[in-house]
Amino acid sequence: MEKVKVMIVDDSKISCAMLEEKLAKTNFVVCAVAKTAAEAVQLYAEQEPDVVTMDMNLPDADGIECTRRIRAIDSGARIVMVSAMKDASLVSRGREAGISAFLQKPINTNDLIDTLMILCQSRIGQEAVLRESYAKPFVRALQQGLFSLIGVHSEVEFGVDNRHFLDVSGVAVIIGLTGYPTGRAIVSMDSDTMRKFSMIMMERDDPDMISEEEASDSVEEAANIIVGRGVSNINDVFKDKEMRITPPGTIVGTNIRIASPKLTTFHITAKTRIGEISMNVGFAEGE
Structure with a gap:
């Protein structure tokens, strides 16, 4: 736009x-x-x-x-x-x-x-306002966060997501957004990318040295940092109506379907050398 x-x-x-x-x-x-x-x-x-x-x-x-x-x-x-x-x-x-x-x-x-x-x-339109003023700061946060956390550059695809659900196989970290507007952010990646991500973040050379729990915990910590950075980007502009994040919840598995009812949702996909890392950001309608 x-x-x-x-x-x-x-x-x-x-x-x-x-x-x-x-x-x-x-x-x-x-x-x-x-x-x-x-x-x-x-x-x-x-x-x-x-x-x-x-x-x-x-x-x-x-x-x-x-x-x-x-x-x-x-x-x-x-x-x-x-x-x-x-x-x-x-x-x-x-x-x-x-x-x-x-x-x-x-x-x-x-x-x-x-x-x-x-x-x-x-x-x-409301969708354009949400996209430009609220969703785009998360694009910058994802790219900057991936580089600062694991030192990888990324090419990002960004756009509106008209589905009312998100399908994930691997790990998904769900973080609520409170304040104005309310919503939620989901950071997700497949299992192979999760393991590579956690190896770099935890500075491990041997994949066998990292348990699945440690791998998912690494992604959860990274997601919390990245989404927090996106919220801070928004708060830098909207100083009097501060957005906040809720504690993250993490799901690991295959064929996970996460519903997004009554949300205006945007997808952000970062393509990196270790795989695709996605963020799905949705805002409550009417906000």
Whole structure:
């Protein structure tokens, strides 16, 4: 999915820099910065952003008038007022002009991104929001975790998983996700990959020196670290609605079927020299 485009309308260099910094680690990208109402209308027509952040005080017009001009060329424009002021009169006049949401400076990252996500969800869909903002951090966590734990590089395949179940033969580590959104992550691999993984992690040269219990325990510990890293990646952005992980549960066997009812689920497959290592991440619908 392409980045979600944001246009910033503000004549303050500092305010613009702060907004760009808050969006830097997200799937939102600043496509244009306008310092005047006239420039904002021109850039909106050229760039067609998904959402606009609007300051109240501009050199040639106020933010409400600028909003009217933008909505005259696009009645569906999503505009967020980001201003030092947020009194009842301003909110009332802003809503009449078509402003969708109001944030008062100074704003925190979580409030900004939450607001942008809610406004853009109708355009890009809940699945896309979950994929870009919540599932993708686990892709990075899996690659980084595998390299730091066992020193292997990986090529990753990532996408939505429309099945309502996961079939595993080997080992599966299930870790719950609490907070916002709720869900669960499953790290899995086949038995041969599990044994190779545990040998490297435990620095053993002889496969006979590792029991099946030690091998599964190694994967469980690694999964806990990897999923924890993914959650930390998310919490770095959404600072006020922290996600947490539950203690892991591990299943070893063949033809294991794990149900994923009412979850929007994504599969991540890391292809490595010791075999494929998978992560299945699902989020509760409606979150």
